[in-house]
Amino acid sequence: MKNTHAIKSLVAAGLIALTNLACAELVVIVNPKSPLASMTPEQVSAIFMGKTNTLPSGATAAPVDLPESSAVREQFYSKAAGKTSAQVKATWARLTFSGKAQPPKELATAAEVKKFVAGNPDAIGYIEKSAVDGTVKAILSID
Amino acid sequence: MSDKTLQRLPLALAALLTCLSAHADFTSEDGRARLSGFGTVGAARTNSDDALFNYPGQGGGVDKQVGMEPDTKVGVQGSYKFTDSISGTAQLLTKYRAEGQYKPEFEWAFAKWQATPGLAIRVGRIGAPFFMVSDFRDVGYANTMVRPNLDVYGQVPVSSVNGGDISYQMSLGETVLTGTFWGGYSRADYASALRGVGNAAADPVTIRLSKQMGLNLQAEFEGGYSLRLGHMQGNLSIDSTSINTLIATAYAVPSLGPTLGARAENALLTSSTKASFTGIGFSMDRSNIVLASEYTMRRIKKGPVADTTGWYVMGGYRFGSFLPYLSFSKLKVDEVNVPTNTGLPGALGTNAQALQSTQYIAQKTTSVGVRWDAMRNTAVKLQFDRVQKPANSNGLFLVENPTATADKAFQSAKKNINVISLAVDFVF
Numbered sequence: 001m002k003n004t005h006a007i008k009s010l011v012a013a014g015l016i017a018l019t020n021l022a023c024a025e026l027v028v029i030v031n032p033k034s035p036l037a038s039m040t041p042e043q044v045s046a047i048f049m050g051k052t053n054t055l056p057s058g059a060t061a062a063p064v065d066l067p068e069s070s071a072v073r074e075q076f077y078s079k080a081a082g083k084t085s086a087q088v089k090a091t092w093a094r095l096t097f098s099g100k101a102q103p104p105k106e107l108a109t110a111a112e113v114k115k116f117v118a119g120n121p122d123a124i125g126y127i128e129k130s131a132v133d134g135t136v137k138a139i140l141s142i143d
Numbered sequence: 144m145s146d147k148t149l150q151r152l153p154l155a156l157a158a159l160l161t162c163l164s165a166h167a168d169f170t171s172e173d174g175r176a177r178l179s180g181f182g183t184v185g186a187a188r189t190n191s192d193d194a195l196f197n198y199p200g201q202g203g204g205v206d207k208q209v210g211m212e213p214d215t216k217v218g219v220q221g222s223y224k225f226t227d228s229i230s231g232t233a234q235l236l237t238k239y240r241a242e243g244q245y246k247p248e249f250e251w252a253f254a255k256w257q258a259t260p261g262l263a264i265r266v267g268r269i270g271a272p273f274f275m276v277s278d279f280r281d282v283g284y285a286n287t288m289v290r291p292n293l294d295v296y297g298q299v300p301v302s303s304v305n306g307g308d309i310s311y312q313m314s315l316g317e318t319v320l321t322g323t324f325w326g327g328y329s330r331a332d333y334a335s336a337l338r339g340v341g342n343a344a345a346d347p348v349t350i351r352l353s354k355q356m357g358l359n360l361q362a363e364f365e366g367g368y369s370l371r372l373g374h375m376q377g378n379l380s381i382d383s384t385s386i387n388t389l390i391a392t393a394y395a396v397p398s399l400g401p402t403l404g405a406r407a408e409n410a411l412l413t414s415s416t417k418a419s420f421t422g423i424g425f426s427m428d429r430s431n432i433v434l435a436s437e438y439t440m441r442r443i444k445k446g447p448v449a450d451t452t453g454w455y456v457m458g459g460y461r462f463g464s465f466l467p468y469l470s471f472s473k474l475k476v477d478e479v480n481v482p483t484n485t486g487l488p489g490a491l492g493t494n495a496q497a498l499q500s501t502q503y504i505a506q507k508t509t510s511v512g513v514r515w516d517a518m519r520n521t522a523v524k525l526q527f528d529r530v531q532k533p534a535n536s537n538g539l540f541l542v543e544n545p546t547a548t549a550d551k552a553f554q555s556a557k558k559n560i561n562v563i564s565l566a567v568d569f570v571f
Contacts, residue, residue: 042317042365046317046319051319051363052312052314052319053260054260054261054314058260059260060227060257060260068519082430084464085519086464086516086519086522087428089284089519089520089570090284090285090522093181093279093282093284093285093570094279094282094285096179096220097179097181097218097220097234097278097279097282097285097570098270098277098278098279099222099232099234099251099253099255099265099269099270099278100278102177102222105170105174106170
């Protein structure tokens with residue numbers, strides 16, 4: 001009996017570890033010079049889902065995405081906006097083909113996202129928390 | 144497979160190849176130029192050879208024989224950012240049109256000035272915003288169902304306007320409000336009701352909407368709800384070879400000419416008559432539930448084009464990559480603006496009445512279907528529609544010749560017609 005319990009605990013612990021592995025902590029980053037101190041997931045998702053093009057500071061946002069194949073991107077949209085990649089794609093198809101907005105600029109790696117955000121005062125992006133350094137400012141943590 | 148079908152295959156194959164090879168849109172190195180596209184390869188058939196099923200205005204459609212005409216289309220859209228606030232956008236759409244052929248046409252060609260983050264001005268050819276889903280109605284991938292609800296979207300044949308719009312967007316807490324004031328001139332070709340009778344009458348009818356002005360108000364609430372109100376008015380003119388010929392024939396009748404000519408004009412002419420369109424719409428996409436509904440009213444002051452009311456309610460539930468859906472809709476003729484007795488004698492009277500009869504378009508539709516997001520850029524849809532048309536109505540079906548006995552019999556009988564459609568939608 002006791003053994004079964006131990007095995008169950010072990011399996012549970014393993015599952016939790018796996019979940020953690022699949023979902024590393026993400027942060028939303030902006031330029032260190034940005035007046036923004038924090039943003040809510042709703043505010044961030046409004047920009048990345050094309051609902052608004054304005055940052056809470058009033059400036060026109062320059063959002064930047066990771067590639068569609070990136071697991072970090074999938075996790076970002078599922079956690080911040082509650083949308084699957086197909087839903088995100090359909091939303092942007094609606095905006096693009098109504099001439100209202102263009103999807104965020106896409107960069108290949110987290111390093112490029114960091115570089116872009118560091119060089120643009122109105123940029124907003126997302127990377128894994130472990131990749132954050134002094135060149136960018138984290139304003140929201142998503143896990 | 145008929146010769147006609149064979150002729151259309153290359154287009155479908157080209158579209159399919161584009162879909163499979165192009166996995167992403169193109170953005171230039173400096174991010175200024177952007178090219179993207181969309182398309183649908185669709186096949187449909189009905190269970191009746193009495194009349195053709197299509198998008199109202201198309202010069203052909205499907206019956207018991209499977210055809211790709213109604214739904215198959217491909218669009219390419221390019222945009223260029225001249226500065227951070229000034230851009231140009233053009234969209235070229237190839238679909239099956241009034242002439243009974245696939246033809247490319249510029250749906251859009253406009254310049255946009257984003258004056259402030261909230262204020263945008265567009266000038267040129269823009270999408271005509273009559274409906275909740277006006278601009279991307281041809282983008283199957285961006286929509287739940289195979290095609291926009293025809294009981295509602297079939298009321299207005301124009302899809303673009305030469306003019307411009309001013310839109311202002313503001314946020315109130317988590318709610319985004321957008322107001323758009325638009326205006327301009329539109330024209331569209333529409334399949335002639337008498338296209339089956341002789342060559343002269345087969346020229347598509349030209350529909351013109353001039354002096355259009357409209358206002359749209361939209362609110363997008365937190366959590367995926369949105370509400371839209373829209374109203375437009377303008378002047379409607381219809382230029383039809385068959386109607387013009389009939390009126391000229393009436394005027395040419397010896398001695399009675401002036402009287403009969405005036406009666407024919409009264410019965411059939413649509414020339415710069417006041418027209419308006421009003422709609423209210425609601426949509427929701429939240430925790431796997433998809434809902435959309437629109438209620439719309441078309442009002443025409445004079446001439447044979449009827450006053451109509453169209454509405455639909457659509458709901459679906461997302462199970463992973465599958466989205467089964469159900470929809471109910473109705474198109475009602477509120478008032479035919481001309482007397483049913485034209486007062487024209489003989490063949491003139493018969494033909495005038497036949498032309499008028501094409502404006503009896505009442506029908507209702509029940510649809511069930513499923514959307515499957517098969518790949519990142521591709522959705523596959525299977526849909527079944529049951530269209531019920533009352534007696535003394537053509538519904539939105541296209542008959543070969545409204546003066547023929549068989550087509551008159553179709554019009555006078557109550558009919559249920561089933562449509563089955565399979566569509567592959569893609570974006571690139």
